[in-house]
Amino acid sequence: MPHSHLIKPMLSELYPEIDYGKGVFLYDKAGFEYLDACSGAVTANIGHGIEEILQAIYRQGQQVSFVYRSQFTNEPSEQLAALLSKETGLDWCFLVNSGSEAVETAVKIAIQHWQEKGRPSKRRVISRWLSYHGITLGALSASGHPVRRERFDSFVGDWPAVEPPYCYRCPFGMTYPGCNVQCARQLETVIRRIGEGNVAAFIAEPVIGAAGGAIDAPPEYFRIIKEICEKYEILFIADEVMTGCGRTGTFLAMEHWGIKPDIVALGKGLSAGYAPIAAALVTKEVLEPILQGSQVIMSGHTFSANPLSSAAALAVLKLIKSEKMIEGIGEKAEYLQNELKGMKKNYAFIGDVRGIGLMIGIEFAGSVNGKKIDAAFTSILVEGAKKEGLLLYPAAAGIDGRSGSAVMIAPPFTITIPEIDELIARLERTFKSITVI
Incomplete structure (x- = not known):
């Protein structure tokens, strides 16, 4: 790979190069699809590639x-x-x-x-x-x-x-x-x-x-x-x-x-x-x-x-x-939050699901495979999700702002119920994959 002159957040990391985006999805140069479950940095509120x-x-x-x-x-x-x-x-x-x-x-x-x-x-x-x-x-x-x-x-x-x-x-x-x-x-x-x-x-x-x-x-x-x-x-x-x-x-x-x-x-x-x-x-x-x-x-x-x-x-x-996008958030948010809260029963490391509207946080607690969850768990989870084609937003947590682990789910307002189901499916696969690390 040729030398990049662009300073990126992690200097030693090789980032996928995005080719285009459409709706709640992004596609890299290799053709891999990502469901943008965090709107980038909680930014892409109406989705990608809107012609108007x-x-x-x-x-x-x-x-x-x-x-x-x-x-x-x-x-x-x-x-x-x-x-x-x-x-x-x-x-x-x-x-x-x-x-x-x-x-x-x-x-x-x-x-x-x-x-x-x-x-x-x-x-x-x-x-x-x-x-x-x-x-x-x-x-x-x-x-x-x-x-x-x-x-x-x-x-x-x-x-x-x-x-x-x-x-x-x-x-x-x-x-x-x-x-x-x-x-x-x-x-x-x-x-x-x-x-x-x-x-x-x-x-x-x-x-x-x-x-x-x-x-x-x-x-x-x-x-x-x-x-x-x-x-x-x-x-x-x-x-x-x-x-x-x-x-x-x-x-x-x-x-x-x-x-x-x-x-x-x-x-x-x-x-x-x-x-x-x-x-x-x-x-x-x-x-x-x-x-x-x-x-x-x-x-x-x-x-x-x-x-x-x-x-x-x-x-x-x-x-x-x-398009009355704000008016549609309530129903989608309730559905998404209920799905996420339902996952707590199957994954003991989910400590808290919280938030308002389409700004939802998941904080993790306890341990995975006998290892206590700490801030490093966030990176493991975010990278694991990325491999499953799911983008999550990492967040700090813990009363000291250092020791805890959390992510945010904040998809575009335009996400549909079937796309929320796909988001949950990819998150489920992510959780299953990290429990066997």
Whole structure:
């Protein structure tokens, strides 16, 4: 095989080369078929090879592919911002290129909000352990993902201070509902320790993704969080990069609990993988001091709000709407979750099946062939599944964020019931194969 000049996640690994994708399937150059049970990185929400999206990108490219945001605006970006505002109820939209950028932009706006209100001491951000907000240094500072933080420990901020709502392995050694949702109430203690006059924002994922494997919170968790934030005048940032744009069965996952965040980060499914784009959405109340003050948000990137990516995202969101894809998630998710929970009876190493909508996590526990399951088991399982033509998303797990093993199943919204049956069949073969390793 000729030498590759492309830096890949694992430098010594030989990756299959993908030839094309169609629907929920990907095909490599050797003709091998993969069922994309995780939408890549929980991104390809509408599936692969959708002609309408490709045509929308082509049409925009024929007009203009790039203009610089400090010189011009453009129609696709204006329309996308308006559509996102309508869907979320947040009035302003800052378009960027990745989830990490969206998170950092959200944090910058939160800090600038307080500066322009004459309260510059409110600049600290609080986040949770077992969280992942992105790989850039600012987003990594917010991330309570020990494995991804450790190499850059001297550069990242100490933002994680609150335990996650991890009922399967409660960090407080309690059981819901007798715990009084201590994981949410801990935020108030942390705020009081730091000083409410020093805290700008609290950031959290509605469903914990890569750092925990689709950990969903108790029903009253985010109501308590929002009440605490309002009590101490702290902005609530919802990182919906993974959950947003319909993944959990509502456009924003926060809708499940009737909570309106002050700022929302979107990404991944915003363009469903057809172009790089993400967004930070802001309420008018958050932006008002900036509008009345400097009128400049100190953030931005060369490709922010480029018309090509905006056209792709706009086409994706319109297709999701016209095909009523979000409305169809509930039935598919219930079927898939029931099938996965049914597998627990046959495989003792399945510890927990959890999640909301088509964002489902499986955490493993106990042992396989007398060997205790640890983080290394995730790689064994993911590679075993790949050999069976099934793509799973690896996730960290365990209360320390290091020692546990989990995967996520998050297929495209377009998956059919027969395709879910095929997903389960390939997963079953994977489980059977690893029990004889």
